[in-house]
Amino acid sequence: MSSAPVTSGTALQAFAAELYPICRSITGAGVRKTLRLINNRIALDWHEVPSGTKVLDWEVPLEWNIEDAWVSDADGRRVVDFNAHNLHILSYSEPVRAVLSLAELKPRLHSMPAHEDWIPYRTSYYRRQWGFCMRHREMAQLLPGKYEVVVDSSLAPGSLTYAECVLPGRTRDEVLFFTHICHPSLANDNTSGMAIATALAAWIAGAPRRYSYRLVFAPGTIGSLCWLQRNQQRLGRIRHGLVLGLLADPAPFTYKRSRRGDCEIDHLVEYVTHAIDPQTRVIPFEPYGYDERQLCSPGFNLPVGRLTRSVNDGYAEYHSSADNLALISAGRLEQSLEACKRVVEVLESNRRYINLAPKGEPRLGKRGLYGAVGGRSPADRERAMLWVLNQSDGSASLLDIAQRSGLGFPAISLAADELEKARLLRAADHTGPARNAAASAPRKLPPSQSRKKAQVRSTRRKRPDLRSTRRGK
Amino acid sequence: MSSAPVTSGTALQAFAAELYPICRSITGAGVRKTLRLINNRIALDWHEVPSGTKVLDWEVPLEWNIEDAWVSDADGRRVVDFNAHNLHILSYSEPVRAVLSLAELKPRLHSMPAHEDWIPYRTSYYRRQWGFCMRHREMAQLLPGKYEVVVDSSLAPGSLTYAECVLPGRTRDEVLFFTHICHPSLANDNTSGMAIATALAAWIAGAPRRYSYRLVFAPGTIGSLCWLQRNQQRLGRIRHGLVLGLLADPAPFTYKRSRRGDCEIDHLVEYVTHAIDPQTRVIPFEPYGYDERQLCSPGFNLPVGRLTRSVNDGYAEYHSSADNLALISAGRLEQSLEACKRVVEVLESNRRYINLAPKGEPRLGKRGLYGAVGGRSPADRERAMLWVLNQSDGSASLLDIAQRSGLGFPAISLAADELEKARLLRAADHTGPARNAAASAPRKLPPSQSRKKAQVRSTRRKRPDLRSTRRGK
């Protein structure tokens, strides 16, 4: 996958900054604007699910849009103003226009007493109400008196929007990436996830691949439930998955295991992230967080883990106005994208093989795979070949072998390449050689997917990728 | 089970003191007197197994009773006197009346050189002999000369006695408690076990229950073998079991695992005792100790662990006159009973459930189970519900979920209650709701068991429980 575009941290940060000001929620114009920005970079399949649609145990809510909102005092001074910050409005606030005393107003106001200068992020998607979020310091200064309250919002039949970038590979086995797109003006949570998932899709699209990839951009919870409901028949194709989010704060990586706890994706992401940063934390599954809550519910139980830096509710600025562009950095965005790319690379290469000469060691020397003078210890290249041959009974993956041998995945993967070329190995999964097999890919794809793939490619030709964007500056 | 009587440590200690002076052995009047005292508190089913009965590889021995026994010197002074302490006689000593030199007498005398002032406890159930146990200091002072020896005992056809308290529940699945009743004048070993098993039975009888309970009071080894032989056809009903003994010495709890090593009872007692005292020790199964030796022999291999404080032979006073009422305390008796009650409570509640809305999370908010304003982290109550829903695929018990989540069994159990009421869960074991189901119990019991249950209840009405006893003082 070396021919794919390089995306710098600066480009990722620029895209995050572009996404940051949009007032997103689980439905409405903000989500669509966000997806259009993403669609400028990668080809998206767009989905609208009408309000009222039954989705598993849930129902798609009315669509919420907002024009303006404020609280003004007796002097007409706006003491809370939606125009100043998206977080000032309780997300999904119903429209209101009223005059209230301070005592009547207070129960509608949300603040963070522990951080007096931060505006909290609060929502009320399913209980109809209105409210404002504000700095605790400012709330404490409100004087008794009359206040005018205006929420110029609408809650009306419409639809929930999500989109996915589908990148067919040589097989129909899928790798799923999932990121939430419903948070307004929170930088780490989750402009970082959206920027990285977008760049990752562009990078994956740039090279032939064994797996098909599906990158879903959806509102949290109700969005993933919509996706799950609509894709129930095809979930069996998902071999590995990763929820992405919170990928630019200063914390080291946190990998949260799938509910199953010992999937290939679990071992693989642990391996890749530890190789990049030994401080990576690995935590067991728990049923809160992001869309792994839905993807790993017992009725689906998909092999899906989650990659973040901090965890939800795990940093002071979480769900507040302090989760802003100053909290995130180009370097960390780039490192996070690098981790995702490495995950893809190792997934692509992490085959199981059958040793075709399993009785004794095959004679490597006559195939030019072994040093000519014996008596010395084998070099790492030869050790890697011996490991791959010895372990390749179809049960151990190359990553398993890398970890048992301590020789590292690149050395083991290279050895498998050489042995496969020497016809000493064959892949146990019958999907053709692991690499350089782009030519055979079209044969394996059904027509509709082939067309989609072509579309992706033309998309990439027609549209600027992140690197181009950066250069254009 | 909140309506059941509270038994204080003082009451437990008073009952232990009542049991302490009785000269028990594996057969005879002492055992029957002991069981009558227990039967004053709880309704017992009484079993007599005649001498000579073949019991698995064993045979019920002749019944042993003793009136008096002594060794007197040439001056007629009793240098060893059974009336002074039950332990002075080698248990199961055959009758004798003889005059011996000190040299002839010595081989018949047992002492503890390391503890000169303690009388050891020794037995000879199956090899016919006689002997005395005495303080080493006194034995060392015996002067050469003639000694008169009298053992006024009888070994005659009779029977072995054991009893059980059977408390039927809504299902025929049984929980077994087992305690040995054959030791004379040893306080920790085992008036503590008898007092606690008695109070536990009274407490269990006071509330409706899912499981049936069977508390067996039997002489060690031959008594449990009799019980096993007579109950072979029904052993399959035993879901969990616990041998009780040595529950009042100063050591923290010791839980000895079942032979299987990973039964529900193993995890559960470990959890409960650690919650009460973090110093609790857990030890693997080994084939000596109390009646777990028989219950966990390979031909039965029951899911039975053992709860003690010190272990057999694990404290200096073990099997000596120093294991007296001063060694045990009301506080430790009460704490031990508390642990047993908690085991019962957790067993009763430790169901496995099926999530009835397993695809994605069900919408808790519309059922009133979730806070109205989102964006904040879920409170513990909500976390507990998410954990129960996520894990309830029929394989994980509530205790498993409590341990995985770190949220504690009470929180998890309460969440399961709420979710079951909201029809989001059903028990995986089809025995009806876990709680509040007393009304349906009679339907499920066969007539004979229903009668027994009624008997237990009337018993409890007619007879004073331990609390009443205490108050009466």
Next chain:
Amino acid sequence: MSSAPVTSGTALQAFAAELYPICRSITGAGVRKTLRLINNRIALDWHEVPSGTKVLDWEVPLEWNIEDAWVSDADGRRVVDFNAHNLHILSYSEPVRAVLSLAELKPRLHSMPAHEDWIPYRTSYYRRQWGFCMRHREMAQLLPGKYEVVVDSSLAPGSLTYAECVLPGRTRDEVLFFTHICHPSLANDNTSGMAIATALAAWIAGAPRRYSYRLVFAPGTIGSLCWLQRNQQRLGRIRHGLVLGLLADPAPFTYKRSRRGDCEIDHLVEYVTHAIDPQTRVIPFEPYGYDERQLCSPGFNLPVGRLTRSVNDGYAEYHSSADNLALISAGRLEQSLEACKRVVEVLESNRRYINLAPKGEPRLGKRGLYGAVGGRSPADRERAMLWVLNQSDGSASLLDIAQRSGLGFPAISLAADELEKARLLRAADHTGPARNAAASAPRKLPPSQSRKKAQVRSTRRKRPDLRSTRRGK
């Protein structure tokens, strides 16, 4: 096996010294001379595999023999002389007679820069070339000029030689010992292995036994491949195996697990060697080393571990002239042999049993197996019997029980003996009583094996064993 000959470390060292000067390679006269010396001590079945024979993925090479070889300078002085040390010649060097400049000669010379005074051991079995190995210090002193090079060797059709000592037991289940015999003038690697395997065979031959034993003496790699190819139909009989080598250097034991990693041989050798030396290291399988590479290749995957002291390439003197007789010691040879004997003893005794009175404990007292006075803790002998009875459901081996109980294999094995005699146990594997069953052995052996066994015995009568050899000095 107490009647078998005792072999002292001194005798082992004397035999190693006898083997040391021989110029061995993977074929040729040195191998045959080595096997004749071994055959003087134990009866060997001799195998010659002709050059050109296809062996799995390999082919038996031409036979190599060497008469003389040297490099002489312009003055006719031999600067490298095969007569001075076998290691001076690159093993399998083709014949050559030429005059070269120093520059032309240099690529043919091998040295060890890190150890200037040691001659390295190098080979070129499968790439036809010639070369010399020499001290780095001497190589550095070579002056420019002309050098005469002579290698008076032959590479001609012949055969590869290996041999095995087959010692039939009461069953056809086999224990395999494997040692490499292809190294010239390297003392630890592997005169130590050859001396110990020879003495071990003599010792095993001296007593009746449950298993059949097969001790293979073969050139490394191609020799074990020949053996594997020729024995493919009988590999299923191999229940346990051990590769032996490097058994006399100063390091403590290293046990390398089988590829399967949890075979009986793995647990057993770990137990035995730790009991002899707590500093024993246990390492996981890896696919380089000695003939476990072939025996544990995925197509065979035999239950074979490896016992050495240092590991291959694990000591400074490895594959150099410093691996000489001064590196090895009589004491370590004797201790290594002792470990091998203990492995055999524990293998012979390590049965699985069925408790014939599995319901409850059988009454040991009436069978004379238990102390007469109760109340005291059971002595170790009684504990061992309780452990064996409790665990003997056919799944646990005596070694498993020894390790669970902490009581040691001898105590557990003795308890099993006593219980088997008391008819409380029977072996789970239906091969008759574990011990003292020599009388029944001939019945179980097919005629050909019986003859072989007779041959072994007569061999042992006719030939001196190692002890006799030693006495003869």
